[in-house]
Structures are given as structure tokens and as C-alpha cells.
Amino acid sequence: xxxxxxxxxxxxxxxxxxxxxxxxxxxxxxxxxxxxxxxxxxxxxxxxxxxxxxxxxxxxxxxxxxxxxxxxxxxxxxxxxxxxxxxxxxxxxxxxxxxxxxxxxxxxxxxxxxxxxxxxxxxxxxxxxxxxxxxxxxxxxxxxxxxxxxxxxxxxxxxxxxxxxxxxxxxxxxxxxxxxxxxxxxxxxxxxxxxxxxxxxxxxxxxxxxxxxxxxxxxxxxxxxxxxxxxxxxxxxxxxxxxxxxxxxxxxxxxxxxxxxxxxxxxxxxxxxxxxxxxxxxxxxxxxxxxxxxxxxxxxxxxxxxxxxxxxxxxxxxxxxxxxxxxxxxxxxxxxxxxxxxxxxxxxxxxxxxxxxxxxxxxxxxxxxx
Numbered sequence: 001x002x003x004x005x006x007x008x009x010x011x012x013x014x015x016x017x018x019x020x021x022x023x024x025x026x027x028x029x030x031x032x033x034x035x036x037x038x039x040x041x042x043x044x045x046x047x048x049x050x051x052x053x054x055x056x057x058x059x060x061x062x063x064x065x066x067x068x069x070x071x072x073x074x075x076x077x078x079x080x081x082x083x084x085x086x087x088x089x090x091x092x093x094x095x096x097x098x099x100x101x102x103x104x105x106x107x108x109x110x111x112x113x114x115x116x117x118x119x120x121x122x123x124x125x126x127x128x129x130x131x132x133x134x135x136x137x138x139x140x141x142x143x144x145x146x147x148x149x150x151x152x153x154x155x156x157x158x159x160x161x162x163x164x165x166x167x168x169x170x171x172x173x174x175x176x177x178x179x180x181x182x183x184x185x186x187x188x189x190x191x192x193x194x195x196x197x198x199x200x201x202x203x204x205x206x207x208x209x210x211x212x213x214x215x216x217x218x219x220x221x222x223x224x225x226x227x228x229x230x231x232x233x234x235x236x237x238x239x240x241x242x243x244x245x246x247x248x249x250x251x252x253x254x255x256x257x258x259x260x261x262x263x264x265x266x267x268x269x270x271x272x273x274x275x276x277x278x279x280x281x282x283x284x285x286x287x288x289x290x291x292x293x294x295x296x297x298x299x300x301x302x303x304x305x306x307x308x309x310x311x312x313x314x315x316x317x318x319x320x321x322x323x324x325x326x327x328x329x330x331x332x333x334x335x336x337x338x339x340x341x342x343x344x345x346x347x348x349x350x351x352x353x354x355x356x357x358x359x360x361x362x363x364x365x366x367x368x369x370x
Contacts, residue, residue, distance in 0.1 A: 035079065035256040037070035045072025052353040055240035055269045058082065062270060068254050076102075078263040079253075082270035084277055084301040086254060087308070090266060091301070094251045095309040102246040102263050117314060118243060134314050146318065147216045154325050155213060158333050161367050178238035179322040181358050185236035186228055186327050188363050189284045191336065192344045196286060200228055204332045205370075214328040216321065225328050227286035229320065233272075233296055233305035235284060238319075240269035240357050242307045268304045269357075277302035296320070334367040 038061065040046050049071070051057045058080045061069060067083030081087050090098050100122040117133045120126040190197040203224040208214055219225070245264040250257065273281040279288070294300045297316060298308030306313035313319070330336075338344065342364075350360040 033255075033257045035068050035070045035254070035258075036065045038065065040072040043074070045074050045076075047073060053351055054265075055267055055351075058241070058265065058267055059270045059273075062267075068256065073263070076263055077259065077261070078265060079258065080265045080267060082267045083274055084271055084304075087266055087271060087304060088301040089253050090245075090264065091298070091304075091308040094253065097247055097249050097251040097258075098245045098264055099310040100246045100248050101311075102244055104244070121246075122248065122310070130314060150322055150325055151216060154329050157326065158213070158329050161330075161334065162369060164367070178356055179319045179326070181238055181356055182229065182232055182236070182319075182323045183326045183330070184359055184363055185357070186232040186323070187330065187336070187365070188347055188349065188359065189232060189235070190228070190331075191338060191363075191365065192347055192349075193284050194344070196228070196284065197331075197336070200224060200286075201331045201335075204328050208332050214325060214332050216325055219321065219324050219328070222324070222328055224286065225324055225331075227289040229324055229327065230289050230294075230296065230303075231284055231286040234278070234303060235272055235282075236351075236357055237268040237272060237305035238356060240267065240351065241355075242266045242268055242304070243311070245311065266304065266307070268307075271302060271304055274302060333370055335370055337366045337368070339364055339366055 038046050038049055041048065049057065049061065050073070059082065061071070062080065062082040067081065068086045069080055071078055071080065081090055101119055103121075104119075115125070115129075117126070117129045120129060190200060204214060204222060207218055207221045214222075242265070245266075247258055247260050247262045247264065249260055252258065272278070275281055294303050296303060296305050298304065298306065298312045301308065306316050306319075338347075347363070348359065348361040351357045352360045
């Protein structure tokens, strides 16, 4: 019986082998004007070259193949973009060709069968949905209506920490959404850079005075907190790889031919570390934003934490206001220390696997009431 099964499997393999080889040759053979990229393997394509933290794997590959390279994710052709100049071509010059979404299983499961504003394919449905979303929920005029909710949630967070601060308990700062992730990364960077922490706290406390808490009306006066958030978003964008796009038509990028139905990954993480755009890109330095007009609203292609073009994140204003308010209150209400025996160099600055850039390990700090 066992011999029969082995012979059957062997015969099946011999039959399908020519088809596998033919498929491999056709897929691994580069088109005359295709972007550069690593040679794919049969069936899996280049999946063996993509680790659990995909944006770091893509960053390493970009050092060999350049800021625009192709690879196969199984049978799916894909492009990875990792420089401001190429991102501008994709997100602005040829935005219409790159503005749709691929039919991902994740979208089907968690985005109303791929029909919400983030996941829907480009078309009339998405255009109408985005218009409603922006005008009725997240426009600059609607933003003030959420102020009380944001302030209440922030105050609840502060009170919860105060309850544990008196006994010097270790406090694990963690969160699930993108705004929380940004605050956690900001606190991690501030703990690694004490001079920046002191400057940020001094700025907040001078503005707040004896009020005891930061209100949203104070945020326009806290420009340095905005710079801290900007620098955090540069090094730790909420989505290191922007939500994938899919080409709807043939186009040329950097002189290369890009076919329809190509999946496109724009690496905001790599762009924020572009050496031609940022001096000492690995250094956390909020002062770099002083006196320059760079913002996160998709106008500057060297700084794309929320994307650009038609598919830019519609919740930018809401998310940034939430992060700024939370961070400012944490800096105003508490003096922060690392647990005994922990050095600033010991703080883990790697990301956990996943779409959102959460820290690989929770940030553990000791808070003392100010």
C-alpha cells in the first residue's frame, strides 16, 4: 500500500514538473523593460526573501536593487517603492493608475468585504464613500466636535497612571491603534534622548502653567510637541508599508514598464530614512523640523507617514490631534524614569510583525507625579 502511494506521488510529480518549470521560466524571465529585482523561485516567487517584518526585508533588498524593484509574492507581481522621487511618480504623477486596492483576504474579513473607505477598489463607490467620510466625520470643521471625547479619554489615561505613580510601580505603556502606537514610539525615543525629553517637558509646562492638564486649545502653542510627533512619524510611521495599491493600467515609472494588476508597496519607513532627503536619518532630532515647511499631509514626498494622493489617510487630523494631546499630557503630568537596572540603550526599538508598527516589546517606565 505504502509503495503504491509513493509511486502515485512520484508519477504525479513527473506529470506536473514540466508545467512547473514552464511557469517558472516564464515568470523568472524578465521582460525587456521591467524594473530590476531578485530572481523568483517556482511557486513561492520571492516569498523566501521576505521576513516577518516585511518593511525591513524590503529595505535590505532596495540596497541591492534600488528604490524601485519588482518581486513575486507567490504568483502575484509586486513593486516596492522606497525613495521620495519614485513615490512622487506613483502617488502624484500617475496617481490615477495606482489608486486602486488589491482584493486581499484581510480586506474581505475586516473591511466589510473590502467595501470600506480604506479597502475599496477605486470607482464611484469609493469616491462617494470618501466624500461622505471626510465631509461628515473628519473634516477640519468636524474635528472640534470630538474635542471633549479626546480630552476625556486622555484624562482617564492620566488618572490611571497617577493611581500607580505614587508607589513607583512599573507602568507598561501599550496600545492597539495607530495614534497609541505613535505615542509609544515617541515616549521610547524621548527616553533614549533625555535632552529632547527635558526640552519637550519644559515647553509643555511653560504653556500649561498651573492648569494641571493640557487642553486641545493649547496644542497650537506647543509647536515643539508637533516637531516631536513629526520626527516620530518619520522614523516610526504607523504603517511602515502604506496600504497596498494595485495598478489599473499600464504605465511607465522611471522609464520601466509597469503592468496592470501589479501590487504596489510604498515604504514610508524607508522614505523616512532616505539619506538624500534627511541629514543623519537614523538620529531622533525634532529640531530638524524647525524653520521648514515639511508636513505630513502628502505635499512632501520625503515625509509620507499617511500616504499621499487620492488614497491618503482621511483621518490625519483626528489621529495627529489625539497623539499630540496624549503625549503632551504624559509629559506635563509625570516625570519619567526607566526601571532600576535598565539603560536607555536597552529599550527595544524593533517593530512587531504586523500591518501597524507596534513595538516588539511593551515600553516599561516608572512614572512620578509632577
